[in-house]
Each structure stands twice: as structure tokens, then as C-alpha cells.
Amino acid sequence: MANRITKYGCIAIGLSALVSFLQPAVGDDNVEEIIVTPLSRSSSPLNKVPSNVQSLSNASLQTAGARDLSDALFKNLGSVGLSLAQGNTFQADLTYRGFSASPLLGSAVGLSLYMDGVRMNEGFGDTLNWDLIPEYALESVDLLPGSNPVFGLNTLGGAIAMRTKTGFSFEGAQAEISGGNFDRREAILEFGGNEGEFGWYMSGSGLNDDGWRDRSPSHLRQFFGTASWQDAGTEAHLSYGFNDNSLTGGGLAPESLLTADREAVHTFPDITDNTSHFVNGRASGRVSSELDWSANLYFRHYARGTLNGDAELSCVDDLDDEIEIHAGLCMGAAGPFGGIGTLAREVEGEERTTATMSNSAGGSLQFDHQRRFGHRDNRFSLGAAYDQSLNRYAQSEAEAALIPMGFSRGVEGTGPVSTEVQVATRQQAIGVYFTDTMDVTDWAALTFSGRYNVVRTKIRDRTGAPDNQDLNGTHSFDRFSPAVGLAATPVDEVTVFGSYSESFRVPTAAELTCADPDDPCNLPNAFVADPPLDPVVGKTWEAGLRGRVGGRLQDWTNLRWSFAAYRTNLDDDILFVSAETGGAGFFQNVSKTRRQGLELSLNGQSGPVAWHLGYGFVDATFRSRETLASVVDPNGIQVQPGDQLPAVPRHNLKAGVDWAVTPQWTVGLGAIVTSSQHLRGDEGNDQARLGGYAIFNGTTSVRLSSNIEIWGRVDNLLDRDHETVGARNFNVFATPEIEEQRFVAPGRPRGAWMGLRVRLETGLGFSG
Numbered sequence: 001m002a003n004r005i006t007k008y009g010c011i012a013i014g015l016s017a018l019v020s021f022l023q024p025a026v027g028d029d030n031v032e033e034i035i036v037t038p039l040s041r042s043s044s045p046l047n048k049v050p051s052n053v054q055s056l057s058n059a060s061l062q063t064a065g066a067r068d069l070s071d072a073l074f075k076n077l078g079s080v081g082l083s084l085a086q087g088n089t090f091q092a093d094l095t096y097r098g099f100s101a102s103p104l105l106g107s108a109v110g111l112s113l114y115m116d117g118v119r120m121n122e123g124f125g126d127t128l129n130w131d132l133i134p135e136y137a138l139e140s141v142d143l144l145p146g147s148n149p150v151f152g153l154n155t156l157g158g159a160i161a162m163r164t165k166t167g168f169s170f171e172g173a174q175a176e177i178s179g180g181n182f183d184r185r186e187a188i189l190e191f192g193g194n195e196g197e198f199g200w201y202m203s204g205s206g207l208n209d210d211g212w213r214d215r216s217p218s219h220l221r222q223f224f225g226t227a228s229w230q231d232a233g234t235e236a237h238l239s240y241g242f243n244d245n246s247l248t249g250g251g252l253a254p255e256s257l258l259t260a261d262r263e264a265v266h267t268f269p270d271i272t273d274n275t276s277h278f279v280n281g282r283a284s285g286r287v288s289s290e291l292d293w294s295a296n297l298y299f300r301h302y303a304r305g306t307l308n309g310d311a312e313l314s315c316v317d318d319l320d321d322e323i324e325i326h327a328g329l330c331m332g333a334a335g336p337f338g339g340i341g342t343l344a345r346e347v348e349g350e351e352r353t354t355a356t357m358s359n360s361a362g363g364s365l366q367f368d369h370q371r372r373f374g375h376r377d378n379r380f381s382l383g384a385a386y387d388q389s390l391n392r393y394a395q396s397e398a399e400a401a402l403i404p405m406g407f408s409r410g411v412e413g414t415g416p417v418s419t420e421v422q423v424a425t426r427q428q429a430i431g432v433y434f435t436d437t438m439d440v441t442d443w444a445a446l447t448f449s450g451r452y453n454v455v456r457t458k459i460r461d462r463t464g465a466p467d468n469q470d471l472n473g474t475h476s477f478d479r480f481s482p483a484v485g486l487a488a489t490p491v492d493e494v495t496v497f498g499s500y501s502e503s504f505r506v507p508t509a510a511e512l513t514c515a516d517p518d519d520p521c522n523l524p525n526a527f528v529a530d531p532p533l534d535p536v537v538g539k540t541w542e543a544g545l546r547g548r549v550g551g552r553l554q555d556w557t558n559l560r561w562s563f564a565a566y567r568t569n570l571d572d573d574i575l576f577v578s579a580e581t582g583g584a585g586f587f588q589n590v591s592k593t594r595r596q597g598l599e600l601s602l603n604g605q606s607g608p609v610a611w612h613l614g615y616g617f618v619d620a621t622f623r624s625r626e627t628l629a630s631v632v633d634p635n636g637i638q639v640q641p642g643d644q645l646p647a648v649p650r651h652n653l654k655a656g657v658d659w660a661v662t663p664q665w666t667v668g669l670g671a672i673v674t675s676s677q678h679l680r681g682d683e684g685n686d687q688a689r690l691g692g693y694a695i696f697n698g699t700t701s702v703r704l705s706s707n708i709e710i711w712g713r714v715d716n717l718l719d720r721d722h723e724t725v726g727a728r729n730f731n732v733f734a735t736p737e738i739e740e741q742r743f744v745a746p747g748r749p750r751g752a753w754m755g756l757r758v759r760l761e762t763g764l765g766f767s768g
Helices: 002-019 058-063 069-076 255-260 466-471
Strands: 033-035 043-045 054-057 080-083 093-096 099-101 111-115 138-145 158-164 172-180 184-195 198-209 218-230 235-248 270-286 291-317 320-325 343-373 376-405 408-413 418-439 444-461 473-491 494-505 536-549 557-578 585-606 609-622 626-628 637-639 651-660 665-674 693-703 708-715 723-731 739-746 751-760
Touching: 033 138, 054 058, 054 069, 058 069, 058 138, 069 080, 069 093, 069 138, 069 158, 069 665, 080 609, 080 723, 099 111, 184 751, 255 739, 291 408, 343 408, 444 494, 585 626
Parallel strands: 111 158
Antiparallel strands: 033 043, 054 138, 080 093, 093 099, 138 158, 172 184, 172 751, 184 198, 198 218, 218 235, 235 270, 270 291, 291 320, 291 343, 343 376, 376 408, 376 418, 418 444, 444 473, 473 494, 494 536, 536 557, 557 585, 585 609, 609 651, 626 637, 651 665, 665 693, 693 708, 708 751, 723 739
């Protein structure tokens, strides 16, 4: 099927690209435009996009009561889930249609993120650091679902495309200060404007937050600015971003510990320091009345340092100190592996530090052609992209003492520090892509697209140790991925759409060097020479409807709705499976997995009341028989087709109402409902699920004048105890003896914040 789609898709693209040069096309400036390629200049009218794309404007981001992009997507979109495995707001695991976007190595990342045409997935592990995205500087965000090949590697479940503000889209100055629970204090400043052909935008923020768990403070320092030039046909922008952030997480904790103290952590510290510099030059112009070009060049420097305290459980033979056996296999005298004495579980502390440095650079060039074929519009885009990431990684560890501090336990290094890993990696990716949208009738548009990717990953050991030389290797991958879709509007303001798309993701350097069941890695703390992993291939079918009602019903204004059904099948999915209590595990291919489900959204306004409703159903399952390693089960986990993937709630519901009590005063109430989910480490679905939860959030704003606003926000209004994700593990501090327990991530308790926002719209130009 895929070969036939590729063959006929390429033929259709060639014909439509040829005939598109016949005569000029006419666009509709009144239709909402959606980003359809990584370079954000290329867009398509919403009614011609053959998938259930969802968008957030800057106004939506500002009124969502969210501090970062992941939280804004979670609160606004029904099909988006969020878990706080790290116990830190800025290190959230986001899921969309059962696919993950996470800052933590070991997550099966399946979403790609672009900002002004630059891919923001980190080169070392394809992770996403939400704290490096200046949410306040975003002009718009488009969430494009499916295995969209145009957006390149890792777009298995969808792509997030962001545009930032410039001096031509943001004129004036805005300052905001806020504070509240958990000793959070934040200041944001924005300044933008233009004079003739020149524009400027600068923004910065500072935040201190003590967190809601023991010893979990965070400090963020962000800057983002853009210098712009544009005339009637050409524009150029040079952007610079800087981040210096320190994030402390609490991690998962045993349920018994949280029963005694909801703020306690199992072990600490768990500190991540992120520093980044980002330079992006982008330009676009017009070759002729029908042909446009756009390009970008970028450089990103990213440095990450971590300090982690862990409690590790091992099985030791009391008559032979050299025998250490996996804790889950500790079965008394002699044990299953023939120890000569009595086997006993033993707990010790480990203090680990890591240092990661990544330098990424690349660029893209794209041509967009728009003409008419007969009496039909045709839009054709052809582009090429090159991305390179140079990474260096080092890990050290030391034996440590476990020190009780209240209900929590600190880990303090006592032994000599040993450097376990030093590795250098280089990834190069070349992609050539196209997309063509051709009007086949006045009310239907057919879209073909595809991308050919070539990826080369080189890994080199830097310790010089003879035992580590097998780590050295070069891995190459390539694939062409096609897509085809149809969007039709047979009735005014009602669109029917359907599509088929393919994409793939290659194993990252972190995955390629941590894939040996006999030598698990303390992610991201150890790498060894391992068997190769196969790339993941995603294939998505999607169909749905969307529409709006404007002015037809006297009591309703701009009622919008959408419905979509989808199915994504993955071949050779890559999962990280835990094998030891301290987090050690390895990556492995799983033959087949599937994510399928439904999405529904409604929003509108009646008089002074605006409302929104979003619902997402996700059925994420294994489709092949597998045996997965386990922390607690010596025989591994037996997975059968139809077993649910862990950490993916099947139901997500978001609803909200905003009421303009007076023209100056607005109050809002939002609800988030998430269903139960299976624990990580329970891929066989043999344990009780982690319970679902429902929380309510409140917002209010008062405009004292056209330029001054006071706002307030309360999250988890009813202060409900809830957990966002869970895992099976041994509680090494349980009494009277070590035992398996459920480890869970407690959700944030009730928190309230207030802020003052001042906006100056005019008077900022420099004309004489």
C-alpha cells in the first residue's frame, strides 16, 4: 500500500507542479492560515488542511493561566495529557494521541517541535526542554496531528509549529509582575516596535519558585529578541535567545511515603541546570508574482548538568562479595544463580553527576509556488534541510550516604568520584521535502506531500579504555515517507477531511548505546556497546469534520466545532524498560504498537459568556507478543496484543467558561478530567490502575484602564490530592523489610497567584 501511494503520489506531484506554472493564483486573505511546513512563511487555509489541526493564539496563551507551553497546551486541548514525573512544573511529560514529548532521556518521544523553522528537539536524545521555550514571546502555536512527513524525524504522532513575535506584530511595551503560593515570584518585560522598514522586539523574564515538594526550588532566567527588516516583498529577521535555568525535581515517591507527607521525596537531590544560546537568521522574498523563497540558518548551544542522589537495591551473597544479582531475583539461600551463601537485598546510596554539551547548527531553503491550473488554485512547496548536532557527554558517580531528613532522604557523596562515561556523538540529517495542495473542485482540495531523510550517527568513546572501544560505531538510516489527504467543503463552513501519512524516527545516540539487556544503563548515566536498534516507522489514517456557525443563530456567536478519528500503527517502536531500582534499564524495539482514538472540540460565545469543551479518547496498545524486562519480576513482563501502553490515560476532558461580569471584569472556571492509567512497569496490565482525577482552576482579571490589568489565578481550586503518573518499584526504605510498592507522582496542590500587567501601545517610535 505504501509503495503504491509513493508511486502515484510522486506522479501526481510532478503533474501538478508542472501545470501550476500556467497562470497566477488568487488567494483568500479572509481565511485562517495554518503553518504546513517547518519554515513558517508557508501556510495553507484551514479549510484545505486534511487533518484535525489545532491552534493557539498569543491571546489564548496569555489567558490560559499557564507558565510554559506544555501547560498551555494541556489546559486548552482535550487530546493533550500532562504528567509531572519529575515533580517540577517545567519538566513535564506531555502526551498527545499517546505520543510523548519529554525533557527526560528514556521517554519514547514521538513529537517534533519547531520554532521559527528550527527543530527544537535536542540532538542527543530527541528530548524537549519546555523551560527553553519563551512562551510569552510566541505569536501563535499550531499543533499538526499525524505522521506528517514534511516535518521530518520523530513526527510520529504530530508536530508543534511556533511563530515568535517581531516588532511588526508586537508594538509597544508590556511589563508584568506576579507572585503567590510556593513563594513564586516572576517578572516579564516585552518591548517592540518598528520604524519604516526596521523593527525590533525584546523580551526577558526572571522567575523564582520554591516548588510544592521538599527541596524543589527552580530559578529561570530567559531572554529573547528579534531585529527585523521588511519591505513590500522581502523580509529578514535575526533572533537571539538565552536561557540560564536551574530546575529541581522530586521524582516518583512510594504511596506509603506520600500518605505520611504529600511533600516528601524518596531521595534527593535531583537538580538539572540548563543553559542555552540560540541564534536564528531567517529571510524570505519574492522571485516573481507566483514564486516565493524562504530560508534560515541557525546555531544552538546547549549545556546541561545534573546532580542526582539515588538509592540502589542489589542482591548480595553473604559468603561471596563478588556476586551481585538483580534485586528482583533475590530468592534466599543459593538463589537461582547458584550463590554459595544466603542472598539478601542490600541498599546503598549513589551520587551521580552528568554533563552534556550540544552544539547544533543547520539551515533550510524552501520555494513556494502558487498559480492556477485552469480555474483551480495550486500551491506547491519544495524544500531541503540540513541539521547537525555535535554532543559530548560525561558521567561520574560516587558511593554516598543516605541521610534521613524528615520523611525524605538525602544522598551525600562519601566515596571517591569515578568517571564512568565520556562519549562524543555526531548526528547529521539531510531532508528533502515537498507538499502540493491542488483544488480539484471549487470546494475540494487534494494534498500530496513527502520527505526523503538520510541520517548518519557517529559515536566515539573518549575515555581511551580498551574495554570501551567497541562503543565506537557509525549508524546510517534513510527512508522516503509519503502522505496524501483530501479536504472538502461541500456545505458552507463545514469541512470534511481524510488523510494517510507516514513518518519515521531513527534511534538516538543515547538509545543506540543503551540497548543491551545484559548491561542496563542508569539513564542518562552509562553507555556501552550494544546491538543496533531499528528505526521506528509510523503510519497514520485520519478522518473527520470541522465547521463553525457565525451569525446564523442569534444567541450564539462564532460557534466552532471539530471531530476526528485516527489510527497510528508503529513498526519497531522503541521503548525504555527499567530493570533496576535506581532507574537502570535499556532500550529495545517492540515489533508493533498502535495508538487510535477520537477527538472532539466545541467552543463559542453567548452574550458575555465564552466557553470551550475538548475531549480526547486514546486507545494505546501493544499489537505483538513481547517479553519486557522488569524491576520487580525476575521472569520479565509478558505482553499480549491488546495490552494497554502504560502512562496513557484513555480519556481526557477539558472544559471552561469565561464570563464578562462587566466590560472591565472577567471571571473564569476551568475543569480538567483525566481517567485512570496503567503503571509504568505494568505493560502486561496485571496490576490495579492508577486512579483518574478531576481538578478545577479559576481565573479572574480586572481592567483598571485600557493599559492596566490585575489578574488572579487559582489552580486545583478544591485542593484535591491526585497523582499524574505511577510506576512499579521496590521501596528500599519500607519497614520491616524491603517490598514492592507503587511509586507515584503527586499532582500540585492548590496554588494561587496574582499579577499586575501594564501595557503601553504607542509613543515608542524613534521618528524625529
